[in-house]
Amino acid sequence: MATRIVTLPGDGIGPEILAPAVDLLKRFVPDVTIEEHVFGGASIDAHGTALTDDTLAACRAADGVLLAAVGGPKWDTTDASKPRPEQGLLGLRKGMGLYANLRPVRPLPALYDASPLRREIIDGTDLLVVRELTGGIYFGEKTRTETTASDLCAYSAEEIERIARSAFEAARTKVTSVDKANVLETSRLWRQVVVDLHQREFSHIPLEHVLVDNAAMQLVSNPTSFDVIVTENLFGDILSDEAAMLTGSIGMLPSASLGAGGPGLFEPVHGSAPDIAGQGIANPLAMFLSTALLLRHGLNLESEATSLESAVDKALDQGLRTRDLGGTASTAEATEAVLAALG
CATH class of the missing domain: 3.40.718.10 (Isopropylmalate Dehydrogenase)
Structure with missing residues (x-):
């Protein structure tokens, strides 16, 4: 039976960092089925709510959920009657019964000077x-x-x-x-x-x-x-x-949200960075590391998770630096460096 993952690109840089993460996931789980849904601000624009019933149902029925980023100034409001993208995230956690958010913090020696x-x-x-x-x-x-x-x-x-x-x-x-x-x-x-x-x-x-x-x-x-x-x-x-x-950068931190036996939600800690959206320069590494947490906690693929994390470490050791880390690497170049490190 194929592994079924729901992806939620969300807003801002979300689609840009999620696409290469899905490509990486397919390398480790060749039979994976990807089901994409709009979420957050994109869902407000399309459906008037940050989280539709259909999206929640799909997430609850999946083997895991990969979320990229939500929010942006377009949807900022102090009007309590208007929907906000973040409401979708709260609703998703509540609706999936996700009560434990795990955020590992392990500074890499290659990035010590970026801190x-x-x-x-x-x-x-x-x-x-x-x-x-x-x-x-x-x-x-x-x-x-x-x-x-x-x-x-x-x-x-x-x-x-x-x-x-x-x-x-x-x-x-x-x-x-x-x-x-x-x-x-x-x-x-x-x-x-x-x-x-x-x-x-x-x-x-x-x-x-x-x-x-x-x-x-x-x-x-x-x-x-x-x-x-x-x-x-x-x-x-x-x-x-x-x-x-x-x-050294919030662009490096992944997270896993887990509940009592159901599918987990895996997402970077950073926001949607609307100021750089569409420029192809977003740091995808936290998204990749969140994918590793999906492999570990969602699919019980420990060795595959370790391989992906090690590839990120190796790429950084070999000099990969995106703009938030003081370098010039684009999203595509960062992805290529991690793929090369995977071998």
């Missing part, structure tokens, strides 16, 4: 941010009047325990649980549930608790101290983007 941090600070960094995806302030009740607004941040013990379990299962040396328990009631519940799960099932794995403001400082002053960071939706969104800069 704003000194080489000796980032050398040896190899961490994973595990972000809760379906709860918290992004999904809480929202109110708005002319002069006031509110966003409810709510979590259940069940939501916290399942994301904490994902973190403990991924840990190699320790888990750092990030919260704001000195101020927020949701964080106090978070800490209690994480501690209880640790004591019941994962006491062999060291656990530490770090307040989110301290975690933000430690990420740029001592990133090698982290193994797995687990945190709630809003904090995870911010900290994982901060961690991306350890690699």
Whole structure:
């Protein structure tokens, strides 16, 4: 039975980086069937909504979903009655039951000089941010009047325990649980549930608790101290983007969003970069690395995933640099370099 992957090119540079990623995927999975759907701003233009019921149904029935990028100034609005591309992403995560977002951060020696941090600070960094995806302030009740607004941040013990379990299962040396328990009631519940799960099932794995403001400082002053960071939706969104800069460019960071047994969603962390869309100069490497995460977590093809990641590393070692990394390589040239490294 053929492997079925739904692709969502989205907006901006999305179609430009997704096309070569699909070509790479076909090298590793020759029998793959690709089903493309409009999503985000493109879907708003075509259907009036960022995520149609048909697209969601297709994603839920697939073996995995590759998403490129969504959003752009064309659809920016403060009018709550108008659709926004990002609503499609939230709806997709909720509709597919994707509660764990995994963002590996591993700066490559070839790119140490591209990072704003000194080489000796980032050398040896190899961490994973595990972000809760379906709860918290992004999904809480929202109110708005002319002069006031509110966003409810709510979590259940069940939501916290399942994301904490994902973190403990991924840990190699320790888990750092990030919260704001000195101020927020949701964080106090978070800490209690994480501690209880640790004591019941994962006491062999060291656990530490770090307040989110301290975690933000430690990420740029001592990133090698982290193994797995687990945190709630809003904090995870911010900290994982901060961690991306350890690699020298947010254009290098992939992510995987996973649930309880269904298909996963694999996407770069970066945005749609509308300022360079259509110029053929976007960095496709985070899209390629997201494809590797699809191979690993979505299709259980570990050796193939490692081969693709190694090819990206090798291409960079041999001098590949896109414009965001201080070089001149185009999207096509970056793709050719990775293909050459694959052999």
